[in-house]
């Protein structure tokens with residue numbers, strides 16, 4: 360029986376590439392999304408991957424959403440915590456709302472989603488929790504105190520979880536991308552990309568979502584059972600953690 364993988368924010372950007380890569384690797388994949396029905400329905404029609412709508416920032420919605428995925432597809436063996444947002448602002452101008460929104464979607468969600476699947480994984484003796492971090496959680500970034508804190512938090516969360524799941528063959532790892540060509544990065548003006556971002560990337564280009572998809576497939580596999588608590592950095596050499 361194919362293992363079941365659930366990808367949050369799995370209908371667009373990096374998450375869509377992760378969903379497709381896992382499907383191509385033989386997983387039964389479910390993709391969660393928040394609100395962009397058009398993108399989600401197009402993605403489902405193009406890939407045959409079912410989509411499930413709820414906010415990962417809402418614990419009760421996570422419980423109900425995962426129950427639906429499990430009833431329709433089966434118990435979740437691989438959870439990819441990919442959904443994330445930015446609300447950038449210099450710290451002096453950052454509002455409490457910008458802080459809370461990013462914490463809720465990028466950090467609270469890790470607890471909410473993992474809480475719903477971790478004990479089942481331990482009981483069944485197999486699990487993979489893969490969280491998408493960020494280079495900016497490793498090195499910090501001007502205008503992203505909220506985002507950098509949440510993404511650094513993902514690394515601490517993962518290291519603790521790795522210790523709790525290890526005996527049950529439940530691994531927890533982070534994939535920390537650098538700048539990847541998705542809607543999130545397309546929001547950065549081209550002139551800023553050319554003058555500020557690209558010169559910092561030794562390989563001289565943005566990453567492709569598929570390159571992150573391949574990292575996740577590697578960590579999700581049976582053969583990755585000895586890798587836990589780690590952060591796999593995929594940033595074109597921008598920051599060597």
Ligand code: NDP
Pocket residue numbers: 367368369370371372373374391392393394395396398399413414415416441442443444464491492493494535536537538539540541542543544
């Ligand atoms: P996109 O903005 O392209 O896509 C974000 C996805 O997350 C969408 O599917 C969106 O759903 C979903 N999402 C947002 N909020 C929620 C929520 N509350 N509940 C459920 N789903 C939600 O982002 P990227 O693909 O660029 O980023 C994916 C991950 O990679 C994020 O965690 C991001 O922080 C991280 N990352 C991205 C980098 C980049 O360069 N792009 C670099 C480093 C890390 P919907 O379609 O419904 O809006």
